[in-house]
Amino acid sequence: MTKNVTVERIFEADIETIYGFLTKPEKQALWWGPPGTTITTHDLDFMSEGSWFVKMEGSDNSKFHISGVVTSSEPPNRVEFTWGWHDGDGKRGNESHVIFSLEAVEANKTRFTVTHIGLENEQAIIGHEKGWNANLDKLKIALN
Amino acid sequence: MDTLSTKFAALGDSTRFAIVERLLNEGELPVSDLHSNFDMSPPAISRHLKVLREAKIVNCKVKAQQRLYSVRQESMAEISKWVMDHKEFWMGSMDRLDALIRKEINEENE
Numbered sequence: 001m002t003k004n005v006t007v008e009r010i011f012e013a014d015i016e017t018i019y020g021f022l023t024k025p026e027k028q029a030l031w032w033g034p035p036g037t038t039i040t041t042h043d044l045d046f047m048s049e050g051s052w053f054v055k056m057e058g059s060d061n062s063k064f065h066i067s068g069v070v071t072s073s074e075p076p077n078r079v080e081f082t083w084g085w086h087d088g089d090g091k092r093g094n095e096s097h098v099i100f101s102l103e104a105v106e107a108n109k110t111r112f113t114v115t116h117i118g119l120e121n122e123q124a125i126i127g128h129e130k131g132w133n134a135n136l137d138k139l140k141i142a143l144n
Numbered sequence: 145m146d147t148l149s150t151k152f153a154a155l156g157d158s159t160r161f162a163i164v165e166r167l168l169n170e171g172e173l174p175v176s177d178l179h180s181n182f183d184m185s186p187p188a189i190s191r192h193l194k195v196l197r198e199a200k201i202v203n204c205k206v207k208a209q210q211r212l213y214s215v216r217q218e219s220m221a222e223i224s225k226w227v228m229d230h231k232e233f234w235m236g237s238m239d240r241l242d243a244l245i246r247k248e249i250n251e252e253n254e
Contacts, residue, residue, distance in 0.1 A: 007234040034236025114234045
């Protein structure tokens with residue numbers, strides 16, 4: 001069963017500014033990933049269609065590698081791309097799809113919505129072979 | 145050997161995984177309970193428990209001639225750190241984006 005994840009927030013800036021942060025390589029690299037992660041290398045450029053990747057490191061030295069293809073970029077409202085985690089051997093796992101959409105709420109307020117579609121599981125195992133997600137879901141349930 | 149990959153390998157077996165799951169759900173259990181619960185010979189279960197001990201996923205202590213097994217919480221914490229939740233990923237990213245935008249606006253206003 002696949003799952004979708006939607007996260008949205010309103011930012012205090014105009015739609016073009018936000019679109020810039022979402023699509024310009026030098027800006028994208030500044031915010032991708034949860035706090036505590038650092039991008040080590042990347043090829044992020046969502047202004048045009050084509051492949052992308054990021055490699056990140058967590059504060060505990062855990063390593064993340066994600067890649068995909070930008071399938072459409074419609075300034076200043078929408079970017080669509082594919083997404084796949086790589087395991088420790090570099091092998092790419094299941095592919096999911098991500099949509100960034102922007103909507104001007106007011107002159108200086110923009111709603112940014114991330115929709116992550118077709119996730120095999122809510123969680124991704126970093127640096128390990130697939131098939132682990134379901135097991136870890138079970139472990140997490142047992143732990144809680 | 146108690147590296148993370150050893151732990152993943154140890155948990156990669158369905159019997160071992162079921163043992164750990166049971167210990168997580170029920171807490172500390174005597175080895176006799178584990179033996180009676182799986183459709184497998186006691187020596188086979190013992191071998192699985194040895195793998196789990198060596199991977200430092202479970203603890204074994206001897207009390208009144210009983211061997212009691214439990215899950216090492218540190219190991220579970222280590223494993224769960226390797227799990228990235230997609231919602232967490234995007235929410236965390238948005239937190240950073242928000243901070244960046246605020247910074248940029250402040251700089252423009254100065």
